[in-house]
Each structure stands twice: as C-alpha cells, then as structure tokens.
Amino acid sequence: DQQVKQNSPSLSVQEGRISILNCDYTNSMFDYFLWYKKYPAEGPTFLISISSIKDKNEDGRFTVFLNKSAKHLSLHIVPSQPGDSAVYFCAASSAGNNRKLIWGLGTSLAVNP
Amino acid sequence: ETGVTQTPRHLVMGMTNKKSLKCEQHLGHNAMYWYKQSAKKPLELMFVYNFKEQTENNSVPSRFSPECPNSSHLFLHLHTLQPEDSALYLCASSQDRGSSRYGYTFGSGTRLTVV
16 A cells, blocks of 8 residues: 555646645654655655645745645746756655655656747 | 766666665765666665664565665665666766655756666
8 A cells, every 4th residue: 555646647838837636644653854866777866855844845946835735745947947848756755664664656847838 | 966876877687686776976965866767656665874874674474685884875776676676767866765755865866767
C-alpha cells in the first residue's frame, strides 16, 4: 500500500506558466516532506522541503504548500522554464520510522518552449 | 561532480557472474544508502549504513551483499542475479541517519541489466 502517492504520471506546461505538482499521503505520522528532481541518467537532486509545522516554504521559483488536514502537498514552479523538465519525486519521513524516506512514483514534467 | 560518484554507470551481467557496484562520497557524510529504482515502482531502500555500521536491511535477497569499509565508500556485491534484478541502483549519502530530513545527495546510479 503506497503511503505517498503522486497520481499524475505526467504534466505538460507552457514556458512561463505555473507548474503545479501534487502529492498525497496517508500516514498522519509523517512530519517532514521533501521534493526531489531527477533528470534522465542522473540521480535525484534535493529541491525543497517542508516541515509539518509550516504550511508553506518558498525558495526562488519553487514553493511547496502543505495541507495537513487534507494530507496533501503541492509543488509550484513559477515561471516554468524548459530546464525544469524532469521527473519530480515527493518523499515523506517521520521520526518514529528513523527518518526513512517514503517515496512517491514521480511525475514527469515537460515544459514546452 | 555531484559529490557522490558511482561506478560503473552501466553494467550488463549474466546470471552466473559476480560483479560489484562502487559508491564514493566526498561530502564528509556519515550515512550511506543503496536504493533500487525499477520501472513503475517507488524508490526502494535496500541498505543503510550509519558510521560504517549497517543499520537497515530491507529484506533484500542474499544475492545482494553490501560492504562499507569506511564512511566514504560503499559497495554492493552482486552474484547469481535474476533478470528481474535489472534496475537502476542508486547510492546516496546524508550527514547522518537522522538528518535525512535535510535531503540526501544521490549519485548518478548504475544501470544494471541481467541477461
């Protein structure tokens, strides 16, 4: 049973517009959430994270929103650039699970020029 | 240079072969991880080493044998693999086991094909 779900396998967005990637989780014990970005033939790269005590964290063009009551988080990229085209993974952890990262399946983002 | 270097990048091996994957990190981290990425599956954590000691083995078959001689190096020894073991094997590191919340640094992976 997947505890972290990324229900959209792919997303296509026009350059300059907003990209919104979604992630849902089922385990209410998760208290830390991370987004990773992966280009083909490379390993995932840490992008941005958020603690459960916050509902928003921003880093440049990237913002992550957390809605604990809905067990939902989203990554907003604005404006989107062609170089953002990659697979984005959502991951979650809890102190009670020794901070083991639980991963989603990923969403492939294509930003079209 | 990502800080975590994996070799080889690609490996094709027969089911009776013995091979090893190597991972080296230059970040001064104390925790290292082996992950398996298969098509249409989430990243699967295989092994965790913290300060050179194995702290986690997620029911990985014995045909995969990890080795961590020091905090900078991690190996995955492979023998008598099956075709379903074909996958991308990723190494990662973090400051220590408990600081994974700050993100791991991943290597580029080894694409393994078992024939």
